[in-house]
Each structure stands twice: as C-alpha cells, then as structure tokens.
Amino acid sequence: MQDKYLDFVGSGFGKWLSANLGLPQPVPLRRYVPGEPEFVGPFLVGAAPGGSMRETLAALFAETGVPTRFHESDPEWLGAANRHGQITGRFVAPTGKEGEAFDRIGGIVFDATGIASVDGLDALYHVFHDGVRAIGRCGRVVVIGRPPEGCKTPEAAIAQRALEGLTRSLGKEVRRGCTAQLVYVAEGAENVAASTLRFLLSARSAYVSGQVVRVHRAPAVSVDWQKPLAGRTALVTGASRGIGAAIAHVLARDGARVLCLDVPAAQEALNAVAQEIGGEAMAYDIAAPETPAMLAQQLAALGGIDILVHNAGITRDKTIARMTEPAWRSVLDINLAAQLRINDALLAAHALLAGGAIVCVSSISGIAGNLGQTNYATSKAGVIGLVQAGAPLLAERGITLNAVAPGFIETQMTAAVPFAIREAGRRMNAMSQGGQPVDVAETIAWFANPASNGVTGNIVRVCGQSLLGA
C-alpha cells in the first residue's frame, strides 16, 4: 500500500513545508536489492577493553569488503584489521565547526562484551558522542554485549543490562532512517553471531530498530551468503497475499524451495504466488482437525522440511463486551492452537528436520495489548509464550524457534483502517512511517538462515521502533 505522505515529504515543496510545520520527516528506507551493495560503509568500530568480538568483526568486514574506521579509544583494531586484510583508518570525528573535514560513516559497531562494571560504560559515551553525528542516512548502530543472565558478577550483569537503555535511546536519536540494536552474544558464540550482524548491518533490516537479540553457542555453519537457503525447503502458511506472499518471495530469492499454504478459498492467489517463485501451492485450512496429520504425512513423504513459517492469522476485532464467542475462539484457534497442533504433528512425524527453523508471527498487540483486540493480543502473547517455552526444548533437536512481532506494516489489512488511526500507527515510530511486508520477510529469512543456528528464543519486533510497548 502507498504512503502518500512519505512521497509528499520526499518532494522539494513537501520537505520544506513539513520541516516548517514541525511535521514528521520520514526518509525513504534503503532496502536490500539483489546485486546492489547490502552494506553502506565505512563503519566506525569501537570497543571497550576486554572485548571478544574483534576477530569476528574484522573477518566479517573483510569478507564483505566494507571499510572501517576505528575510534582512537580502540587502536588495537588496526592490528586485527591488518590480520584479516581489512581496510581501515583512524576515525576523524566531526568537530561541529563548519567546513572542517570529518569521516562520514554508514554506522557504528561497538563491542561492549568486555564491559563488567558501571564505570566501564564510559567507553560507549566516547564513541557514540564522537560518532553519531557522522552517520549518514539509513545508517546502522549495533552494540554487542553479553547476555546479563550469563554474566559472572552481578555488576557485569547490571552494566550489560544497562546497554538496553542506551541502544533504545540511540534508536530514537539517530533518525533519518537509521536503526540501533543490541546483540547479546554468549561466550563462545562470537563466530555464530555473523548471520545476525550481517542482517542488522545490512539494508535487509530496514524497519527493524530498537531490538535486543540473543545469540547462543552453536556449531559453526557456513553458507553462501547470496543464497543462504539453497537446498532448503520451507513451508509458509497464509502465503497467498500480504506478508505471507512477501515471505514466500524472500525465502525463494534466498534459495529455498517454498511450499505455499493457504485456505482453499485463496487457491487462485496462492497458485499465482507459488508460480511466481517456482514453488508449490498447498490448499489447506490450518484450523481443520485433520490438517496437522495430513500435512505431517505429506511433508514427511517429501523428505521433511527445514523451515516452517507460521504466518497465517486472522483478526476479529471488538471490545470484549461486544465480542462474540466464535470471534474469540476462532482467533485463538487459528493464531495459536493451530500452530501448536501443527508443530506437534510435524515433530512427531520427523517432518521438520534437524538444523531447521520454526518462525512464528506475533504482534506488537501481543506485547502491549490493544483496545478491541483481547482475542488477538491473547493469541499473539501466547505465540511469545510458545517461543519462550519451546525454544529450549527444540534446541535439543537442533531446531531454532523465534518470532517476529510486526508493528504497522502497509498491507491491504492496514489500508482498510480508518485514516486517523492509520496515520497515528504509521507515524508513531522512530521512522515516522509504516513498514513493508518485505521487512517482515527479511527478518524471517534471517531466522531461517542455517547460519542463524545460534539464534533462538528471540522475539524481534519489525516496527521501526514503534513508541508503543509494555
């Protein structure tokens, strides 16, 4: 769907008018286009003493060919960069004085894994104070820390937990389409973090901001970063349109064979999507009692699938006093119970292969609650519960389990929302615009990447750092 205001602000007159009226000034987000550069450098690299991410980062920037600048507080970067043949140089910070030259950068990556005290947080101040002003449009900020729950001392846990306040504030300060995230990398999971760092530093994460991601230890998996899903089979529910169709497209683009599932009533649109991506259409009603067993049998016969995306969902909005019982039950059944039944059936039939990934779709409503959505929010909060309860269990089978929680995404569904409510939803985020279905799809593709095998139990919002939350 079209955001006419975004187009208007992009025009010369619109830009002038919106600036003078103090209106939001969204910038068009840079999104990933195959063949075009994924990363816009150079990246300013900073670190607190004792950090453990230097080699991983130097290798990553060397592989991707993105130049870096290092902050004066971390001269050791130079050595690591040289070892990896990575092009770097000392960062020249903007002084704020007109006409003085400085390094324009595509973002800042800070290795905070070495921070074990409140005083240690000062290292962040220096790098961000000096660097933030130099970040260009649609830049990227990533702070890498240690999961507080795994820290050796309470003070280390406290300092690491404090990083959330910093990154979420930075997300609200950087503006102009920039994003800011916090990645908690467990000890020993440094190399496994590459898929996550690539995603968060690239144009693929255009509408993901203010998020906290946890990466756990896992065996190293190497992939072709251009086709990370090559040789993998994915099943996407609700694939006939909107976000589901975008997911099918992106997974296919990344190399997966995609089975597109939707209700029989959507067969025509479903066939079209399947045909566009060289996938297969499966017309099933996920809520029907016989579906899980049938699906499991059919998928097992195909040799099993690697990726299961629970995207299908419905809304039946009313305040609870006016809500009918079928509206309550159908939303809980389709959005939550059906996912459980399908997971159980597929796992029992070994139709979901080891090394695979389940990705669920939650919602900001499931996090913050929403007026008129007691049923929907309950189902989507349940999806969060599913990820939290299920991830440790599935880890034993080598399967990851994560969820995306979309905010305001431009679809037929949101286009039908009344204007004033739609505008509020669109603008109440750090990007001052709605996201696109592809933004949700890219996030799911990151979860589905075999190299993301250390990424499990995460709920990641795709919401442009919406102000709404809990």
Place this chain on the structure above:
Amino acid sequence: MQDKYLDFVGSGFGKWLSANLGLPQPVPLRRYVPGEPEFVGPFLVGAAPGGSMRETLAALFAETGVPTRFHESDPEWLGAANRHGQITGRFVAPTGKEGEAFDRIGGIVFDATGIASVDGLDALYHVFHDGVRAIGRCGRVVVIGRPPEGCKTPEAAIAQRALEGLTRSLGKEVRRGCTAQLVYVAEGAENVAASTLRFLLSARSAYVSGQVVRVHRAPAVSVDWQKPLAGRTALVTGASRGIGAAIAHVLARDGARVLCLDVPAAQEALNAVAQEIGGEAMAYDIAAPETPAMLAQQLAALGGIDILVHNAGITRDKTIARMTEPAWRSVLDINLAAQLRINDALLAAHALLAGGAIVCVSSISGIAGNLGQTNYATSKAGVIGLVQAGAPLLAERGITLNAVAPGFIETQMTAAVPFAIREAGRRMNAMSQGGQPVDVAETIAWFANPASNGVTGNIVRVCGQSLLGA
C-alpha cells in the same frame, strides 16, 4: 502540580465539549485516604477449573468485608464464600438492553491458575464478556495466573503467557480510571499473594495498570493492614521533595520510622519533610566516596534498617552528540553506581536486616529509551539489571529487591517540561492523565510491606498504562 485539563473536563461544560471534540476524557482517580474504604466492591469473581486461589480470595474478601458476586461458570465459589463467612451472590450480567437490572461491580478477579491449555482460555472470555460493562469508575481487574517459567507443560506455559495479551488489552478497554493487572502466583505462594491482591484491588494502586507481577513462595507473615510498616525503619534517598517526599510520607503513614536523606544543599526542605512525618533528616551526598561506609556505620549503630528506597536521581538531558562527559558520568554515577556502592556497604555491615526490602526507582525511559536521555535511560535500564541480577542473591538473605518505573508523574520536574511535550506525556496513557507522586509512593509501600516477602525481582510501572514501551 496541577493538570488544568483534568479539572476542566470535570466541569459540566468541559465534559460536554471534550466529548463532542473527541478529546481525552480523564476521570479523577480514586486514591487511598486513611479512614475511607480502600476497596469498592462488590467484586465479580471468576475462575477456570482447577484454580488454586479460591480459599485465599474468599478469606481476603471476608477479612476486608467486601462483598462478591460469582459468575455462573464458577458456582463453587459459593461454598468457599460460605466457609469464610463471605457475602456473595450470583452475578446478574448486563444484557445491554435499556432498563434491565444488573449488578454494578467494583471490579473482576479471575483465578486463571488452573488453565493449562489454549482451549482453557475460553473461561476468561465468558467472565470478561459478561462482566466488563458492569464495572464502575476506577474499577479493578486482576487476573491471577501461574508463572509460565514454572509450568509443567509447554502448553500450560503458553496459555499462561497468553494472559499478558488479555490483561494488557483489558487495561486499554476498561477506561474511566479502571486498571487491569496480571499476577503470576507460584505454586505454594497462594497465601503470600494477599498483600499484592490487596494493593492491586485497592485505591492505593490508582495509577498502576497493565502490569505483570510475580509472587514467589515465602513464609507467611501477618501484618496489621492499617499499619503494615509498624516497627520498621526505612531510609529514603532524595527525600526532600517530589516523589521522595511522598515516599517518606506514605511509609510514615503506614507505620515506619523514616530516615530522610538528601544532599546537604537541600537540608532545609529535608528537615521540613522529616519534621512533618516525625522522622529524621540525614544530609549526605550519596555520590561522595565516603558516604556508603559512613551510612553503613551509622545505620548499623541504629540497629539496622528494614527498608531502603533508592529514590535519589538526576537528569542531564542532551542528545549524545551534544552531551558532555560530566553529564554522562554524573547521571550514571548517581542513578546507578551509587546505589550499588550503598547496597554493598549496607549488606557488608549487616545494616540492612533480614526480612527487609530494597526498592529502586527505574523509569519508563529505562524500558523504552528516550531521545535526549542516553545517560538517564542507560542508568535506569541498569537499575532493572540490578533488580534482575540481585533479587535471587538477596532472596537467600530474606531481602526482597524490586523497582518501580514511573511514567509521567506530576512534579516540579515535569512542570518544567515544555507544554506540548508535557501534554503528550500526560495523555498518552490509558488514564489520559499524569500520575501523582503518591502513586509511586503507594507502590513502594506495597513492596516494603513485610507481607510482600514473596514479591521480589519485579519491575512495576507506575504509568497509567502508558502507551510507551519496548
């Protein structure tokens, strides 16, 4: 500070105008006044099969003399009520038809501890569908569940986690000064939940809504509910004005001897507060290096304290690019590092007694981040880390550790905020108004109550269910 819009909307003309313009219609919140009824019943009681809270609830309502109504789906309530001599009757639900009689209620309490499946959530639909319309002004909704992390099956954990979506949505639907909360009571902690249920059902929790509270197993402690802090000594930092002064007043009202601490520059105001409440003034700079040891020695000499409230805090707002290093450091030092130093010193000197409580003050900024507050948000996110990391350790010493996270509270500090930003902050919550310092103080008094010994590791927002979050 005064919210003139709230006064205006309370007038006949203001009410008419605001309704016709579609403006927010905040209602004056009912707050606790000693001698006036704390609870406004009757409460509608509902339960899913297998719930374990019935006896605790029947005893609580019998003790407080609040009548109940039971929902037709839970006729067993009648037996429990009779056993406890609790006045009850079958709830007559509003039909929506004009002129038909129904029971007006002061709120709904639902025992969801027995829910172990997604289907089991239907029990909630029936009670809230029938009951929500009957709730009067400033009513109370409390759903009681089991902590998902302690559930025996994944599906039980999922269903219990789903309750968050329901209660947060209800909080946004009930309006007219009503609140909605979720209390996760661990198995065996049913009786320990009384202090929490009393707080959340009473007028004391006027500005607390949309919160999730965890109650752990702990030894039963009986208190005089009119003076629960009798015989206890509390230290409150930053006590000379605003929220700190309100905390000192409320703790004293509840029976505590209160030591009021603030910087020497605030001595005069501090003395006045101490005098008003019959407490003592202590003029110390908490950031000074010698303070922790001096404090510990002095408090140990007094025989130790039971309650430590870390309220002192400062802001030095600027975007990080414009922030000076002293502004960064002083905020982190005073708001976070000083608390750690004082805790360590008091614990080492055994100046904080077993059975005691530490209460910290975090902030919505620490949860959601805020533009211009990288330093403040980092410090307040660190406070959350302090509670999460410290609560299990302090539990071994019989000390609880919790935090309040205020949203927009009417103080001299918020009165200085520019009008448009202040109005946005005030209205962007389910109550369409700012809170009062006393609302934060009442929440702290609940944490400090010896009968809240099962309440630890909680971060509770006092924000009128602000829309802002993460």
